[in-house]
Amino acid sequence: MTQCPRCGALNRPVAKFCGRCGMPLAPTTPLAIGAVVQGRYRVLSLLGRGGMGAVYLVEDVRVFGKRWALKELLDTLLAPADRAQAIQQFQAEAQMLVRLSHPNLPQIADYFSEGSRQYLAMEYVDGETLEAILERTKGFLTEAQVTDWAVQLCDVLAYLHGQTPPVIFRDLKPDNVMLTQAGVIKLIDFGIARVFRPGRAKDTHIMGTPGFAAPEQYGSGQTDARSDIYSLGATLHCLLTQYDPAAQPFVFPFPSCRSLNSGISPQFDAVIGKATQRDASQRYQTAAEMKQALLPLAPNRLGPILPAAGTPMSRIVGPEPVQWIQTSPMNAMAAYCGACKRDTTWIEDYDGSCTCMECDQSWPAGSVNEVIQAPCKKCSRQTTWVLSDETCTCLGCGQSYNISGVTGTLEAYCSKCKAKAPWVIGDVDYETHRLCLWCGQQR
Structure with a gap:
């Protein structure tokens, strides 16, 4: 069976259009591996x-x-009216993402068209969706893990809803949330996100994924921040119970979590x-309010930490951003500990060292x-x-190298390692230095 990418309905393999919403199902001709788009982006894989x-x-x-993820819209399969709407929606997604900056959102690099195709180049998130994690999990995910993801999602929703005007995501579900190897949540696919317009009685278009979408998204009213809170609640319910709301999309409310998974606490x-109340006025009114209800369920969660408004911030660089940290004498972060053999919470102490909060392993940094x-x-x-300013230190084992003026990282061949290796780039007095993190060779 072929699943419709828009509404999720299952169609016969030979179907060219979705029987529910009319979405074209005919396969597109993919770009060839090695093809270069816009003279800049070489295709590595689909x-x-x-x-x-x-x-x-x-x-x-x-x-x-x-490396980037290059999102393509092929509009030749659409009728002229649908083509114009699809391009407008694709452009709106690009314009929206360009002005947003948050550690739980992908970074946007470029937007352009080539031939009949529209392209959006964005940060490549090396990880997997929560949907994929759910499918490969035997039994239930732990409440502690899901709580950590929920707090991160509350942070990014609060950021979106705090824009002027507010940005409503409208399609929060496990398949639109990615988890990086560093444990950072990334909210992806802003294809149907919209700007909130006060005074409008209802949305122009009914959009969202049945089951995860709030009741008002089916045409009974206008979506607002509380609609995303409903979808977050539905997503968390699915992750903890493996109950698929799409199977019965118009059943309100959901079965209680504890009736499906006795391991869930009454508080969660x-x-x-509360998040999945049919009446929006009975839900949490803001993502920040929902986060405050979740934090007591994760007492050991110290990072990622988001500073209060107006606090100076340092952007974390590298192939996989971990978090945003405060520029202050003490910071907390999640990192792998070689002694504990797992990810733990680390504190940057006032004396310039970093210490694991679980085993007290400490490295001068x-x-x-x-x-x-x-x-x-x-x-x-x-x-x-x-x-x-002068060193680069691995928190896992304490390996440390001297390098100043770090400006970025890259992956390149190392003659000493005789393989591709991670390099740190430093710039001192307009001279570029490169340090291999595997062998310590500097150039």
Whole structure:
């Protein structure tokens, strides 16, 4: 069976259009591996495809080692009226994302058209969707893990709803949330997000994924921040119980979480119950309010930490951003600990050291300026490296190298390692230095 990328309905394999919503299901001709788009993006692989386009993993030929996800809209399968609407929606997504900046949102690099195709180049998120995690999980996900994801989602929803005018996502579900290898949530696919317009009685279009969409998204009223809160509650309910709301999309309310998974605490069950109230006025009114209800369920959660408004911030760089941290004498972060053999919470102390809160393992790191994710040869895995003015230190094993003026990272061949390796780039007095994190070679 072929699943419709718009409404999720199952169709016969030979069907060219969805029987429920009319979405084209005919396969598009994918770009060839090695093809260069816009003279800049070389196609490495096909990440996914649907009736109207595809998403590719591409490398930036102008920036060595930089990779992006290239989202494509192929409009030749659409009728003229639908084509204009699809292009307008695609452009609206690009324009919306360009002005947004948050650690739980993908970074946008470029938007352009080539031939009959529209393209959006955005941050490549190396991870998997919560839907994929749910499908491969035997039994139930833990409440502690889902709580951490929920708090991150509350943070990014609060950011979106706090824009002027507010941005309403409208399609929050496990398949639109990715988890990076560093444990950071990324909200993806802004295809149907909209700007909230006060005074409008209802939305012009009924959109969203049946089951995860709030009741008002079916035409009974206008969507607002509380609609996203409902979808967040539905998503958390699905993750904790494996109950698929799409199977019975118009059944309100959901069965209680504890009736499906006795391991869920009454407190978490109550949070989800309030978030998924049919009447929007009975839900949490803001994402921040819902976050406050979740925090007591995760007492050991110290990071990622988002500073209060107006606090100076340092952007974390590297192939996988970990979080945004405060520029202050003390910061908390999630990082792999070699002694504990798992991710733990680390504190940057006032004396310039970083300490694991679980085993007290401590490494001298100087005043941390940035944090990156990169492979460590000694740890034999992806780890967290902290960068100060003069050093780069792996928190997993304490391996440390001297390098000043760090400006970025890249992956390149190392003659000493005889393989592709992670490099840190430093710039001192207008001279560029490169440090291999695997062997310590500098150029």
